[in-house]
Amino acid sequence: MKREGSETVxxxxxxxxxxxxxxVLRGIDLTVKAGEVVVLIGASGSGKTSLLRCINLxxxxxxxxxxxxxxxxxxxxxxxxxxxxxxxxQVNRIRAKTGMVFQQFNLFPHMxxxxxxxxxxVIVQGIDRAAAEKRxxxxxxxxxxxxxxxxxxxxxxxxxxxxxxIARALAMNPAVMLFDEPTSALDPELVxxxxxxxxxLARSGMTMVVVTHELGFAFEIADRVVFLDEGxxxxxxxxxxxxxxxxxxxxxxxxxxxxxTADMLRPFLEAAQR
Amino acid sequence: MSFDFxxxxxxxxxxxxxxxxxxxxxxxxxxxxxxxxLVVGLIQLTPYRLLAWLGRVYVEFFRNIPLLVILLWTYYxxxxxxxxxxxxxxxxxxxxxxxxxxxxxxxxxxGVQSIEPGQTDAATAIGMSYSQxxxxxxxPQAFRRMVPPLAGQSIIQMKNTxxxxxxxxxxxxxxxxxxxxxxxxxxEIYTAIGIxxxxxxxxxxxxxxxxxxxxxxxx
Numbered sequence: 001m002k003r004e005g006s007e008t009v010x011x012x013x014x015x016x017x018x019x020x021x022x023x024v025l026r027g028i029d030l031t032v033k034a035g036e037v038v039v040l041i042g043a044s045g046s047g048k049t050s051l052l053r054c055i056n057l058x059x060x061x062x063x064x065x066x067x068x069x070x071x072x073x074x075x076x077x078x079x080x081x082x083x084x085x086x087x088x089x090q091v092n093r094i095r096a097k098t099g100m101v102f103q104q105f106n107l108f109p110h111m112x113x114x115x116x117x118x119x120x121x122v123i124v125q126g127i128d129r130a131a132a133e134k135r136x137x138x139x140x141x142x143x144x145x146x147x148x149x150x151x152x153x154x155x156x157x158x159x160x161x162x163x164x165x166i167a168r169a170l171a172m173n174p175a176v177m178l179f180d181e182p183t184s185a186l187d188p189e190l191v192x193x194x195x196x197x198x199x200x201l202a203r204s205g206m207t208m209v210v211v212t213h214e215l216g217f218a219f220e221i222a223d224r225v226v227f228l229d230e231g232x233x234x235x236x237x238x239x240x241x242x243x244x245x246x247x248x249x250x251x252x253x254x255x256x257x258x259x260x261t262a263d264m265l266r267p268f269l270e271a272a273q274r
Numbered sequence: 275m276s277f278d279f280x281x282x283x284x285x286x287x288x289x290x291x292x293x294x295x296x297x298x299x300x301x302x303x304x305x306x307x308x309x310x311x312l313v314v315g316l317i318q319l320t321p322y323r324l325l326a327w328l329g330r331v332y333v334e335f336f337r338n339i340p341l342l343v344i345l346l347w348t349y350y351x352x353x354x355x356x357x358x359x360x361x362x363x364x365x366x367x368x369x370x371x372x373x374x375x376x377x378x379x380x381x382x383x384x385g386v387q388s389i390e391p392g393q394t395d396a397a398t399a400i401g402m403s404y405s406q407x408x409x410x411x412x413x414p415q416a417f418r419r420m421v422p423p424l425a426g427q428s429i430i431q432m433k434n435t436x437x438x439x440x441x442x443x444x445x446x447x448x449x450x451x452x453x454x455x456x457x458x459x460x461x462e463i464y465t466a467i468g469i470x471x472x473x474x475x476x477x478x479x480x481x482x483x484x485x486x487x488x489x490x491x492x493x
Contacts, residue, residue, distance in 0.1 A: 058395055088403065096401025106396035110414050120400035123410055165396075172400055 006034040008067075009176050009207045015054055015064035017047075017231075024050045025061065026231040032176065037208045039218040039239075042228035043254060048211045051228065052180050055209065056098040057091060069097050069175040096124060099169025103181040105161040107153040113140060113164045114149040120172045132171070139167040143197055159190030163197050170201075177201070179210040195221075215258045219243055227251045281459045282466045285449075292449030293470065299366060299445065300432040306371035307431070311378025316408070318383050329379065336376035342437055345369040349441045366438045374431045381423045385416035425482030429475050446470065 010032040017025040024047045032038050040048040053059040055066065057074060066074040073094040075083040086094075107116050117136040121127040140149055143163040153161050162182055169177060179198065183191040195217050202208055202221050212218055218225055218239060225242040227235040229250045235242050246252045282289070318329035336344065349365035352358070360368075389412050397407040439448035450467045454460035 056399055058398060092398075092401045092403055095399070098399070100396075100399040102392060102395060104390075104392050106390070106392035108393065108396070108411055108415075110418075119410065120402075123406055124401040168396075168400070 006036075007070075008032070009034050009036075009069055010055065010209070011065070011067040012051075012055065013065040015051065015061045015066070017050055017054060017059060017061045019050075024231050025054065028064070028228075028231070028233055030226065030233070030236075032207060032209060034175075034207055035205045036223045037202045037210065037221055038224045038226060039222040040209065040211045040226050040228060041213075041215065041218060041254070046228040047231040048228045049180055052100075052178050052209060052211050055176075055178055056095045056100060058100075068094055071097075092124075096120070096172050097175045098178055099172055099174035099176075100178045101162065101165050101169055101180065101182045103184050105153070105158070105165045105185070107161055107165055107168070109153050112150050112152055113145060113156065113167075116153070116164055117168045117171045120168065125172070136167070136171060139170050140164070143167045144193075157190060158186045159193045162186065162194045166194075166197055166201070176207040176209060179208065179212070181211050181213065183212070183214060215243060215255070227254070229254075277462050277465075278459060279462050279466070281453065281457045281462055285453045285457070285463075288449045288453055289446065289466070289470075292444060292446035295438075295444055296432070296435050296446040299370065299435045299438060299443070300428075303367060303370040303374060303435070304428050304431055306367070307374035307378050310371060310375025311382055314375060314379035315382030315386070318379065319386055333376045333379050336373050337380070341369070341373050341434055342440065344373055345437055345441060362441045362443050366441060366443045370431070370434065370438070373434070374427065377427045378424065381420050381427065382416070384423075385420040386412055388419055389415050422482060422486045425478070425485070429478060429482075432475060433471065 012030040015025050015028040042048045054061045063076045063078050071094050114136050118132040121132040122129055183194050222239045225239045234248045235251050246255045314329045314332050317325050348369040397411040436447040438445045450463045454463045
């Protein structure tokens with residue numbers, strides 16, 4: 001999956017963020033290359049979702065530098081001086097180079113599946129409606145939703161809604177896709193279809209940053225796994241190193257809890273194999 | 275004492291004139307109030323603190339002063355302080371519009387704030403500007419939720435136009451008091467007025483209920 005020597009799509013340097021008195025990110029550096037799939041893991045409250053939301057400035061960091069596809073979108077030094085002073089139009093334009101998929105799907109309930117997918121291209125990019133619809137249909141087909149184009153979100157299952165949300169993000173032709181716990185709000189039997197769609201996307205060469213609790217999936221999909229603890233990157237490396245040979249005590253404990261859960265499932269799996 | 279409703283039929287033309295005035299002021303103040311409400315409501319939602327604060331002041335001012343006081347003040351005090359001569363029609367229009375506008379603004383603000391923050395996140399993430407977000411994503415959803423309270427406030431507005439009679443705008447209530455002044459039949463006349471309001475407003479209430487149900491289903 002990894003492409004050697006490819007260009008940097010996303011660069012974060014020294015990202016700090018606090019909510020009130022509580023520091024959630026304390027100097028994060030993260031670089032993502034084209035075609036790379038980076039999975040962020042960590043206990044709840046470790047800052048992984050905040051970090052993801054900082055990438056497209058849904059959360060504004062207090063300081064640090066962010067560059068998306070070669071264009072700086074955020075550069076604030078310690079003390080709060082903004083070195084870029086980008087007008088909102090420019091921020092919106094660069095932000096649209098990232099596609100985001102949310103835990104709660106956040107589809108627009110007053111539009112059909114297709115309406116959701118073409119909203120960005122038509123309204124933001126000013127693409128001709130017919131062309132946007134053609135591409136939108138292709139993306140929905142790709143997500144296995146060909147029969148659901150004209151349904152409203154309320155008529156779709158959680159798994160289907162999340163796949164519409166992925167298509168909506170892809171419609172903007174983003175340089176990088178950001179996934180914020182995309183399966184956490186799903187019924188267990190619907191998780192698989194969303195993970196499958198994400199895996200296919202990763203295999204097609206899409207650059208992705210994924211926040212997830214599904215460590216098995218992380219192992220499968222990731223080129224790199226990044227472990228966050230109390231707002232700091234504690235481990236960053238290949239999945240087999242980070243997940244199978246954890247060194248840092250906090251990471252060990254975190255992965256250990258995952259193994260415990262897996263152990264609890266073992267009798268069930270063994271019974272199924274018998 | 276027996277009711278004699280012949281005073282109603284005899285003075286039907288006067289009542290009809292009053293009715294038209296009532297409908298006229300109801301409609302124009304609702305329209306103007308909606309425009310005020312939209313502007314003040316959106317102002318309250320802007321990230322600019324001073325603007326938001328001004329919107330807040332407007333709302334609290336007009337919401338917390340009795341309409342009768344606003345009306346009398348606009349008609350009698352405004353000309354003295356501002357040195358401009360304002361007709362009773364304009365005074366009534368301005369006072370009623372500003373008053374209902376404050377309530378509409380609150381309905382709008384509450385409607386917009388009831389939309390899940392995830393909708394703003396999703397719209398922002400695909401690169402939408404503030405105005406695109408409002409126009410395409412937030413307001414269309416908020417308007418559906420606002421239908422019932424808007425209908426309720428508008429029904430109250432029609433009844434509030436009766437206060438116009440205080441500054442001698444010849445609305446339905448003014449005509450009623452005028453007719454009773456020479457027929458000495460206030461009971462019959464005010465009963466008739468009440469019936470007219472019920473007959474006009476009940477179908478509107480039912481219509482609002484239907485809209486509410488439709489809005490609820492489509493979300």
